Amino acid sequence: MSDKMIHAFPGDEIDVYWDKRLCIHIGECVQANNSLFEGEREPWCVPDEVPKAEVREVCERCPSGALSYVDKDGTAEQPAPENTGQVVYNGPLYLTGELDIEGAPEDMPGVRFRVALCRCGASKNKPFCDNSHSEVGFEDFGAIGQSGPGLDPGLEATGGPLKIKAIPDGPLKVEGPLTLKAASGRIAWQGTKTALCRCGASKNKPFCDASHRTIGFKSAPD
Template identity: 90%
Template sequence: MSDKMIHAYSGDEIDVHWDKRLCIHISECVQADDPLFEVGREPWCVPDEVAKAEVREVCERCPSGALSYVDKDGTPEQPASENTGQVVYNGPLYLSGELDIEGAPEDMPGVRFRAALCRCGASKNKPFCDNSHIAAGFEDFGAIGQSGPGLDPGSAASDGPLKIKAIPDGPLKMEGRLTLKAASGRSAWQGTKTALCRCGASKNKPFCDASHRAIGFKSD
């Protein structure tokens, strides 16, 4: 991968990495009320401008995993205590937690904790979102009608990371503890196994209803 896709910003105590492949410009970084990131400044990220704890916190706001960091005392980012999927109004699926995305490159450390996955079917960077839903006119307001089987704390199936597999020409297969949140913010569905639509055509979004077969969805 070209060095131009991954930019490193060094500090005395912590380094920040920005991955252009994953960035969908949500602007949680530049909107932060501190001088860590400043549009128009060169470099736009200066880790030594704020405390190390603040660098970590701001980077962890990035929902796509485009921002990651290397804490020089060896303390790695920790996953959120709960695996969640936030359905975005007319947009992607934001995942957070302990994530195991099959096929994710080793040089994308942020997506082990945070990722924005395509729901419209038009991304040129599948399974990740690249904002193609905007040009495609994708429309889904993010309601979730089902509640799911729930989470059994005594079930072995509930242990470990959330495993995500993008089925070729098919849905996103999820295995592991997961809470899905509607676009309204409501915790709606809970379970340990599901298949989520990534072709944009399901009539039961965010879940797959096999519409990818009828429309001839191609994931490559």
Template identity: 70%
Template sequence: MSTEPITVFEGREIDVSWDSRLCIHLGECGKAEGELFVAGREPWCQPDAVSRAEVREVVERCPTGALSYRDKIGTPEPAPAENRCLVANNGPLYLTGDLEIEGAPEDMPGVRRRVALCRCGASKNKPFCDNSHVEVRFEDGGAVGSRGPGLSERGGPLRVRVMPNGPLKLEGNLTILAGSGRPAWEGTQTALCRCGASKNTPFCDGSHRTLGFKSD
């Protein structure tokens, strides 16, 4: 078995890549209807089993960026019309949009559109989620109280700065969704907690300094 983090499944019209460093096994691919992903089959992903359009649609369901595609006619995955951050119930921050993740390796193409970022403070793969929130029994329902200053426009680049031993600083047009799915906060600048200790989640309140949070 290959020890490389990325496995490429080649098709005639489109290739699919799976990055083990980002996958937290949510099952959006495996539960999708059709023959693109079939557990126990070798290989488990077969891009030629469905249409190019279906490959794109199913791969774009992956919320962590672990799955990405390379369309051989040169069509890249489009940036969503809006940048969004879902504060998952007892889980990570799911970002979608035109993302610029500071420090993300060049060989992680999926995180330019979709990524799951740790907010429990326990991930061993920071800033990415690795499901450690389950192990440490992180509890936060994803409620968002603030409405934010609002937005005058949508979309565009969203820069995500990973502050050493501190929060995630987001710059760009952004809508934050509560764990219930409710669009809650809108604005162009915010700092989100990633130590797991803020009393004002999902926003940073400086608790990382009191906690002595280490991001490495």
């Protein structure tokens, strides 16, 4: 792990890790009603301040995967039982579940369970959100018009592996059981295969409509 980008906060029973590369400062950690995280304190995270069950719960609130933990009794984070995508008003796509993001670095354990993916096309840390949507004035209120093909009635659950592949200069290809929620919180779409816009230009957000070709979207710097 990079000492500059990943900060460790050791505790007697559980260690917490904060990944600066992924943090988009939503504040779920510092707003928690306990003293695990305190912004003006040094260090700002003290795992021994609260029971380790609370440490795990607060870390798992982080929608970007920037927070992760190592429980010293071997208890590992488990994926949510349902793969869910939450479209954020004028912002990213939050995914939770059993996530398999192709090419995600091994030292980003949190994104196996929780991630914020760029929808505006401007992130300097693609496919992850870095809050560039605020800088470029990205606007999408998060409505979803399609309902999707639905999930296979034979599936025992709405979870399981969800494969996410960022197509070079193209969309996010998603395969596996997925439930998408509109920004309003409404369950809007269900299916097992789709392509999601990450260039910011689709007229059918959050889905790709091939606008990336029209605008010459580049997923990596020239």
